[in-house]
Amino acid sequence: MVERGFYEPGLNGVERLPTELHMFHASPKLMRAAHWHAQVEVNYIVRGWAHYSMSGYDVRFSAGDLALFWGGQPHRLDDASEDVIYAGGHLPLVHFFRLRLPQDMQAGLMQGATLLTRASDGSDPINFLRWNDFVRSGDPLKVSMAIDELLLRIERIRFAPYELLSGLRTKPGAAAADPYISPIVLRICDFIAENFREEIDSVDIAVAADVHPKYAMTVFKKCTGMTLNDYVSLMRLSFAQALLMREDANVLQVAMESGFGSLSAFNKLFRKLAGMSPSDYRRDMRSRPGATIPQRPAAREPYN
Structure with missing residues (x-):
């Protein structure tokens, strides 16, 4: 195995900036x-x-x-x-x-x-x-x-x-690249990207996409395989993953800053995705040699 240092999620990196290329x-x-x-x-x-x-x-x-x-x-x-x-x-x-x-x-x-x-x-x-x-x-x-x-x-x-x-077969009924529904999905993704840290639901998302909530949920699930709630949670978890690198990171504060309404919901979803609790993840990150973690994000760096 090559020794070239190890990747650590950055405060201004891909995990924390899910809307940028x-x-x-x-x-x-x-x-x-x-x-x-x-x-x-x-x-x-x-x-x-x-x-x-x-x-x-x-x-x-x-x-x-x-x-x-x-x-x-x-x-x-x-x-x-x-x-x-x-x-x-x-x-x-x-x-x-x-x-x-x-x-x-x-x-x-x-x-x-x-x-x-x-x-x-x-x-x-x-x-x-x-x-x-x-x-x-x-x-x-x-x-x-x-x-x-x-x-x-x-x-x-x-x-x-x-x-x-993947070793898995593509599920039947998966969506084709429909030229009509794609703009709807784009509007949905745009709104979630801008507002995932706020308290939003399917009605808010559908209004922003100018479609009925039921249709918004159907179209998004058809295209992504995820529910709207799944995607909002993923955005929040990605953001939280980077915040936990902060030296002064408090799990409850991270949960709130990432848009979760409760610590229990944050813990449950984080454990489901990461296989460990946010506290264990934070402890694991801090124990890694050479990890340098400033207290607060500095001014946004160029894409990294």
Whole structure:
């Protein structure tokens, strides 16, 4: 196993900023424990190989592989070659549902499968490097171009051989990329992203999306495999995961800041996803050598 330091959830990182596109191009750090985030993760292996432990299965990506998986499932990069370089990004659902994907791709990803294609070419290393530079530039036009180009690259996977890896079959009746319901799902995701820390329910979400609450719930479940409540909870848990890194983190305070109405609900949902209580998670994070945790988030850093 390569020794290059370990990844720790950052206060201003992907877990805490679930509505922003994060791009990366680097040698990745291994993970001591699984993490999760409310975006679809895109990985392109520039050099070497990387091994992930997903929920219920393992995958290994090698140089030239392009892979996508739903970050809402706990996952862990647990091994990699010494020379590995990977590129990619964390794609918020507001962008993911802009994609024109085949039915099996969209449904499989949201059900926890990993989409893998080995049909990449010489332009991919150049493009991923440029998209990383554009997003990190902070220039809104460059960021917009990077997003559009990345989405087009993902859509082109449908024209090449690809696999959906998970050991599970796609559930029947999964949603196709319906051009009518996609804008509704986008409006739903936008509203939840802006308001998940507040007390919101299906009626609030439906009003913002300009549809009937029952229809909002049906459409969202059809597209994502999650209920509205499941997705709101995931956003809150992702946010809380980063807050627990704070030196002065109090579990009750984290629960309230993340939008949970009660400590018992927070504990129950956190344990269900992480396999441990928030207190145990916080203790585990603090016991890790080299962990530096400021008391409060500093000014937002560029995408990291």
